[in-house]
Amino acid sequence: MTNRKFEAKLVSGKSRAALEFIDDNGLRSSMELDADQIMALMEGLAQIRANMLPEIPDNFRARRPKGDGNAMLMNPKIEVVKPSNGPIRFMAIRSAAYGWIAVALKEEEIGALISQLTGETDISYLPSVGNA
Known part of the structure; x- marks a missing residue:
C-alpha cells in the first residue's frame, strides 16, 4: 500500500471524531469515536510505538522525526x-x-x-x- 490516506475530523460538535482510511484502490472505511475511545486508541498506539523501530532518541536535542513537533x-x-x-x-x-x-x-x-x-x-x- 503506497497511496493510503488517513483523515480525521471533529463531528457532532466536539463530542466525536470521524476517522477515515482510504486504501490504494480508493476503498474507504471510517469510524466515529468519542473522547474516551480516542484516548484508548492513543494508549494502544503508544504501546505499539514504544516497540517499533526506529526508537525514540534518548536525547531530546537529537534530530526528531518529521511529525514530532x-x-x-x-x-x-x-x-x-x-x-x-x-x-x-x-x-x-x-x-x-x-x-x-x-x-x-x-x-x-x-x-x-x-x-x-x-x-x-x-x-x-x-x-x-x-x-x-
Missing part, C-alpha cells in the same frame, strides 16, 4: 504529588491532546532536575528534597 507544550499545568510513604514524587503534566503524562522521580533525580532547570550546580541552599 506536536509534543511541545507551552506553559502546561503541572502537579506534583508526594506520597506519604516514600522518597518518590510524581510529577504530572497536563496536555490537552495527550491527557495527563506522569513521571515518577526519586530524590536524587529531583535535585538533578532542579539543577538543570535553574542552571545552577550548587543547590545546597534549597530545603532538603526529602523534606520539601
